[in-house]
Amino acid sequence: MPLISEIDYGTPASRSEKMVTLTIDGNEITVPEGTSIMRASMEAGIEVPKLCATDMVDAFGSCRLCLVEIEGRNGTPASCTTPVAPGLVVHTQTSRLKQIRKGVMELYISDHPLDCLTCAANGDCELQDMAGAVGLRDVRYGYDGENHVKPRNNGEINARWTPKDESNPYFTYDPSKCIVCSRCVRACEEVQGTFALTIEGRGFDSFVSAGMHENFLESECVSCGACVQACPTATLTEKSVIEIGQPEHSVITTCAYCGVGCNFKAEMRGEELVRMVPWKDGKANHGHSCVKGRFAYGYSTHRERILNPMIREKTSDPWREVTWEEAYAHVVSEFRRIQYQYGRDSIGALTSSRCTNEETYIVQKLVRAGFGNNNVDTCARVCHSPTGYGLGQTFGTSAGTQDFDSVEHTDVIIIIGANPSDAHPVFASRMKKRLREGAKLIVIDPRRTELVSAPHVKAAFHLPLKPGTNVAILTALAHVIVTEGLCDEAFIRERCDWSEFEDWAAFVAEPRHSPEETEAFTGVPAEALRGAARLFATGGNGSIYYGLGVTEHSQGSTAVIAIANLAMVTGNIGRTGVGVNPLRGQNNVQGSCDMGSFPHELPGYRHISDESTRDIYEKMWGVTLNPEPGLRVNNMLDAAVDGSFKALYVQGEDILQSDPDTRHVAAGLSSMECVVVQDLFLNETANYAHVFLPGSTFLEKDGTFTNAERRINRVRRVMTPRNGYADWEVTQNLARAMGLDWNYTHPSEIMDEIAATTPSFALVSYDYLDKVGSIQWPCNEQHPLGSPIMHVDGFVRGKGKFIRTEYVATDEKTGPRFPLLLTTGRILSQYNVGAQTRRTDNVAWHAEDRLEIHPHDAENRGIRDGDWVRLASRAGETTLRALVTDRVAPGVVYTTFHHPGTQANVITTDFADWATSCPEYKVTAVQISPSNGPSEWQVEYDEVARRARRIAGKMEAAE
């Protein structure tokens, strides 16, 4: 395993299909038109010296090192900014060029410290490499003149010198090592799209500045790491590299945070992770990353991680560390006892959307084959289950229709109920790039999210709807499209069921769906809505991206159907640049759904009642499967409170914090007799657990994750599991203790079983993934290379199905007692329940959850920015600090749910989607009042949590 070093071609690839042939140093080479001479030469294997060029950003031509001579042309043009032309004869190394380059390097080095041996970039410094490449042997100017290097010149303070900026927790900025190549500035602009960096001043005074000469932490910087990656010197360096040194080998793996599924090189020294560097060949991220994937992996070695199995009789007892064998034996005897006492259906399991496909698959296999029931569910229940239902009904498969690359070809984007800048940052960067190229944007969100107005991005329309009125808005958009004759009739006639369309068209055309009528309760001005509908229907390739703001409603499934209708009526399905794209919250939500985690579905979305499907598994597993769907997680909790459900195996989930109506979850868990939690940390759910099985991180196991674009990415083990076993091994050992004859020696064997039993995964294997990098399912005989775009030659279900979408207001209504609507979401630096990110330096950005409230609402209640407020709903109350901002509309408040202390889900109610029970997180009627401290529940819960986390024989962890 060597250190993977990726070739830097210097300038981005040209997309042209026209080829051009030229001669470089006597080699004939053919490249696409528009390619730079620098890139063409690198493709021929000749590396032209360069400093300011890198293939992640456009050519700039400032370093003057990459000069070449071209026969028949004057001077020495820069090879990065000079495009190829037919028949050119280029020389990259002549005596004239040598002399110029040496002279340029001499100038660079005359203002650069000569501390190479003790420099953090030693071994990974392009400046050093170039000094070597041009044969620099002497700097005639000396080092005593004006410089940026030394704090003092001859005893005088050197005003040009600036100290290191160490404000960012993950990297340092040392201006004394800067050669002002602008690569960081351009990476921030072109790759990340934040524009947080600039060159301050001019000439010899030039200086890279974050924000307005601010430190990095306080500037607009989002710590994505693109600048650090682009820096050719030690100016921007990971603190981990400064501390540890350069890595010696690397392994390609997949990030375990959001559903974008970025590929990274885990750069290692022995078993120590030095840094995560985004991989340029990663098909989801193309060499870009965000603060979480790039830097926030410290939780894997956090001191609070539990490494030994533990059991206890009662949740009020302290934990007792036991051997793995004791733990398995305890679980098996308890589960057997409970099933004997309360019946076969009294136990169940939850699979994890953060674990691998293989791990998820064997947990559901354990339930169906070992427990003998179908009581398995997953956290997709509480996020994207309506996507599964809605897209399944209309298109025939429950997955996004496009790959992420498709956004490069889109002309009009609708983002509804999603905030990619915070929740899917790498995809947001790609979207912003397309918006800067001229695509138009329509944002449908109660909040003014970052994409509504950001540097070089401005939404054409922002429709700030009242939370809970998605369906009305989407139907009104369809109303405008249908009544103004903007339908794509040819597409509908060819691809969809015409009579269903006619029925639907008549329904949406009813005057009660007009924007003028809906304005009264959606709060969206009719004119803006009409404008948005016209733009989407007539603006070219239209794509829709949506998130949990669509699904987590009582009409979540209806809204997904309405989105599908909108895509079909405008003909925006089945080609690149269009489509319906759910943005998945977790790394493997897509995978956990694919793997049969739902109580009614076997892997590949085949219903449990289907005999032929059951037959496949019954033969393979040697058991008889129950044809009746099992319990959903909310049903399990209800049944637990009723006394008929007694044991639960939870792998890698924290339902107490993430599921709605915390008190109900707590009541359910505490009525169970054996709760088994498998996790990295004693999470909130573990406070109610009887057995704790330590989990392993994504760095410690092999497997696959499936991202939001259905891409199956390999996860590779880079270090030994600190707890001793990968999660799949723990599940397998548990199954074996139950008497199941499982003998997987590697996750690849589990994938082989999946491929053998699931048609849409038929050709997937680890060997194939190693060969092609990653693959988008379906991958079978018909689609051997996978399927970047779905429904290309017609819908999976046959004809696209239009379904009426009647708006029914949620039962969760505002009134005199609860006059405001609370909606919830995420923030960039934290992830989900925060179990991982809270245990990293990401807390520098977001140390607590805040309640966003409009200045008017705040003033009415006498609340100032930063005040503690009491947030109360019908379900419960909590306290947190207010953030007064006009990002939210009057009448709407917003918070995140990353910190367990906040307990935002104490507030959320148990209303849920009619079709899939996906909870209505996004709408809760609340009241806000000033407060001076934590609520009763918070105090009580803190005490419960503190007591529940005691481990016998260990000092209480100081929180």
Place this chain on the structure above:
Amino acid sequence: MNVHVAGNDVGTKTLAIVGALKGLEGPLLPILHEIQAEFGYVPQESLPIIAQELNLSRAEVHGVVTFYHDYRDHPAGRHVLKLCRAEACQSMGGDDIAARVKALLGIDFHQTTLDGAVTLEPVYCLGLCSCAPSAMLDGEVHGRLDADLAAELVAEARR
């Protein structure tokens, strides 16, 4: 003139200026000129407002403002005297003129006299090489400077 402007005032005036000029193609430089004309310098607190209104980042606006030496980060004296320091003027005795002016004003380049009357600045070429050495007082150019003419300019600026 040394004018102290309250923070709020900068905000409202900046917004008004941006609002009036934002429709122009490439509005940033005209806006900054107008702001400098209004306040006598470009107040730091106006930059985030400009950035937000033009859909730019604070960093970008900061980069532009610092690139141009003519945008001041604090108010200048009542008069601004610029002496050309470029090659042609230097070869025609610009150094001596500069030394004399500095002595007469009692300040160095980039400084303002204590009474706030004159700010002295170097400039690199006024495009007046044929009449070197040259200078500019409050936007008006003067060529073929000698010791007397320089003293006259200083006296005028002092008034």
